[in-house]
Amino acid sequence: MQALYAQLLVGLINGSFYALLSLGLAVIFGMLNIINFAHGALYMMGAFCAYFLLNAANIGYWPALIIAPIAVGIFGMILERTMLQWLSGLDHLYGLLLTFGLALIIQGVFQNFFGSSGLPYSIPDELKGGMNLGFMYLPIYRGWVVVFSLVVCLLTWFLIERTRLGANLRAATENPTLVRAFGINVPRMITLTYGLGVGLAALAGVLSAPINQVRPLMGADLIIVVFAVVVIGGMGSIMGSIVTGFALGVIEGLTKYFYPEASNTVVFVLMVLVLLVKPSGLTGRAN
Amino acid sequence: MTVTTDDTLPATPRAVRDEMIAFGLMTALLLIVPLTGVYPFFVMQALCFALLACAFNLLIGYGGLLSFGHAMFLGTAGYVTAHALKVWGLTPELGILVGTAAAAGLGVVTGLIAIRRQGIYFAMITLALSQLLYFIYLQTPFTHGEDGIQGIPQGYLFGIFNLTNPTVLYYVILAGFLIGFLLIFRTINSPFGEVLKSIRENEQRAISLGYKTDHYKLLAFILSGTLAGFAGALKVFVAQNASLTDVHWSMSGEIVLMTLVGGLGTVFGPVVGAFVIIAMQQYLAGFGQWVTVIQGVIFVVCVLTFRRGVIGEIAHYFRRSL
Numbered sequence: 159m160q161a162l163y164a165q166l167l168v169g170l171i172n173g174s175f176y177a178l179l180s181l182g183l184a185v186i187f188g189m190l191n192i193i194n195f196a197h198g199a200l201y202m203m204g205a206f207c208a209y210f211l212l213n214a215a216n217i218g219y220w221p222a223l224i225i226a227p228i229a230v231g232i233f234g235m236i237l238e239r240t241m242l243q244w245l246s247g248l249d250h251l252y253g254l255l256l257t258f259g260l261a262l263i264i265q266g267v268f269q270n271f272f273g274s275s276g277l278p279y280s281i282p283d284e285l286k287g288g289m290n291l292g293f294m295y296l297p298i299y300r301g302w303v304v305v306f307s308l309v310v311c312l313l314t315w316f317l318i319e320r321t322r323l324g325a326n327l328r329a330a331t332e333n334p335t336l337v338r339a340f341g342i343n344v345p346r347m348i349t350l351t352y353g354l355g356v357g358l359a360a361l362a363g364v365l366s367a368p369i370n371q372v373r374p375l376m377g378a379d380l381i382i383v384v385f386a387v388v389v390i391g392g393m394g395s396i397m398g399s400i401v402t403g404f405a406l407g408v409i410e411g412l413t414k415y416f417y418p419e420a421s422n423t424v425v426f427v428l429m430v431l432v433l434l435v436k437p438s439g440l441t442g443r444a445n
Numbered sequence: 446m447t448v449t450t451d452d453t454l455p456a457t458p459r460a461v462r463d464e465m466i467a468f469g470l471m472t473a474l475l476l477i478v479p480l481t482g483v484y485p486f487f488v489m490q491a492l493c494f495a496l497l498a499c500a501f502n503l504l505i506g507y508g509g510l511l512s513f514g515h516a517m518f519l520g521t522a523g524y525v526t527a528h529a530l531k532v533w534g535l536t537p538e539l540g541i542l543v544g545t546a547a548a549a550g551l552g553v554v555t556g557l558i559a560i561r562r563q564g565i566y567f568a569m570i571t572l573a574l575s576q577l578l579y580f581i582y583l584q585t586p587f588t589h590g591e592d593g594i595q596g597i598p599q600g601y602l603f604g605i606f607n608l609t610n611p612t613v614l615y616y617v618i619l620a621g622f623l624i625g626f627l628l629i630f631r632t633i634n635s636p637f638g639e640v641l642k643s644i645r646e647n648e649q650r651a652i653s654l655g656y657k658t659d660h661y662k663l664l665a666f667i668l669s670g671t672l673a674g675f676a677g678a679l680k681v682f683v684a685q686n687a688s689l690t691d692v693h694w695s696m697s698g699e700i701v702l703m704t705l706v707g708g709l710g711t712v713f714g715p716v717v718g719a720f721v722i723i724a725m726q727q728y729l730a731g732f733g734q735w736v737t738v739i740q741g742v743i744f745v746v747c748v749l750t751f752r753r754g755v756i757g758e759i760a761h762y763f764r765r766s767l
Contacts, residue, residue, distance in 0.1 A: 259744025266737035426577035
C-alpha cells in the first residue's frame, strides 16, 4: 500500500507540471494562435535560472521562485516581440515550426555548456524532511509542490475567468479587432500573455529542479506528453486544462504501480482512446 | 480557420514541362555520381532522406497536413526490414516489401486516429503517436533497445544484384528513390492530387462540393507513410543498422526541416533540402551539439524570412512551378 501511495504522490507531482504547462499552452494558444513548442525548453530554462541564482549569486529557492519566472517570462516576451509577432497572419503551422526551432536552439546551447547529465539542486531547508501521515510517509517538499501548483493554477484561472483583465483577454481572443476599437492595446496584451504562459512554464521548472535534477533536455520529452494532455483535454477551457493535467498525472502514477511497463505510454494510449470516442477532446468544443 | 493562402504555401498553376526537364536533369546528375568520386554513402543516405522528405511533403505541401511523427514510418520499416533480413533470413526484395507493408499498416492505424483532428492538433497527435511507438520500440525485445539491430546482411537483390558492392547498391537505391519520386509526382498531378489541394485551400468548400475529405486525407496519409517506410527499408541497406534514432522526435523534426529548407509544396524542394541538411550534418559532425543549434537557427530563419524554401524561391523568381 505504501508503494501505491508513493506512486500516487509522484503522479500528483507530474500532474502539477502537466497542469502548469498545459495551462500556459492553452493561454498562449488562445491569444497567439500558436502552439508553443519551446514550452519545454522554457521550463528547463526556469530550472536553470534557479540553479544559476543559487550557484552564481547565492540567491536561494524562495526568491528564485519569483525571479526565475519573471526572468524567463521577459525572455519569452522578447521572443514574442522579435519573432512570433511577425507570424500573426500566417498559417498556425509556422508558429509551431518557429518555436520548434527555438526549442532546438535553447536546448542545444544548454547541452553544449552543461552536457546531458543532471545538476543537483537541493531542497530548501524549510521544506526538508517529511511527515508520517499514518498510511504513508510524505516528503514535505513533494506535498508543497502539489499544493503550491494547485494554488497557482487556480489563481491563473481566477485571473482569466473572474477579473476585468481576464475579461479583456478573453474578448481579445474572440475578436481582437473589435477589442482594439475599444482602445485596448491588444498587441501589448498578446506579449504579456505570452510572458504569462512562459512564466508558468518557468515556475514549473523551478518547482521540479529539486525533484528531477536540472538537465538541458528535461523539458524535451515532457513537452510531448503535455501535447498529448492538451489533445485529451482540449484547449477550450482553463479549468479543463488544470483538471486534465492533474488527472493524467494520477493515472500515470497508478499505472506505474499496477503495470510499470506501460507507465510512459499510458498518456498517449489515453489520447488515442479519447480521439476515437470524442475527437474534440474532453472539454473542447466541436469545430 | 483556413488562412492558408498562396503566400504561405505556393499554389501556382503547374507546368509539367518544366518539371519534366528538371526531373531529367536531376536523374542525369544522380546517374553519374559514381563516376565523379563523390562519397557514394553520403549520396545514398541523402537519397533515402530525400524520398522520405518527398513523402512528408505530399502531406504538408499538397494536403496541408503537418505530420510531426514521420520518423515512426522510417523507424518501423527499418526495424521490420532489418529483422526480416537478419533473423528470418529473407531476401532483400522480400525484406523491403515486408518493411514497407509494416509502414503501410501503421499508416492505416495512425491515419485513422490522426485525421480526426485538423491543423495544429494533427501535428501534436502525430508527434504523440510517434513518441508512443518510440517507447514501445524501446521496450520490445526484437529491436534490441538502445543497441538497435546491427550487422544486417545486404545480400543479393532478386538473386542477381550484389548489394555489398557500393556501386550496385547505389544504383539500386537510386532506382528505389526514382520509383518513389515518380509515384509521388504522379499522385500530385492526378485528380486525387487536385482534390487534396482543394482540401488544403478550403476544406469546408471541398466538403460542400461533395468530397469525402476524410477519405482523401486518410489515403494521402497512408500513401505518405508507406513511401516514408519504403525510404526507411532502403536506408537499412545503406546504414546496415536500425536504431532508436530513426524513431526519435528529433528525426521527425529533421524531416520537417529538410522539406522547409527545400520548399514546402514544391516537387523538387524536399530533394534539395535533404541533400543540404545531410551535407551539413556530414561537414559539421565535429561540432557536436552545435549542429542542433544550427538546425534550430535554420528553422527560425526559414520561417521568418525564407518561407518558400530554396526551390520555392527559384520557382517564384522565374515565375515557374518546380
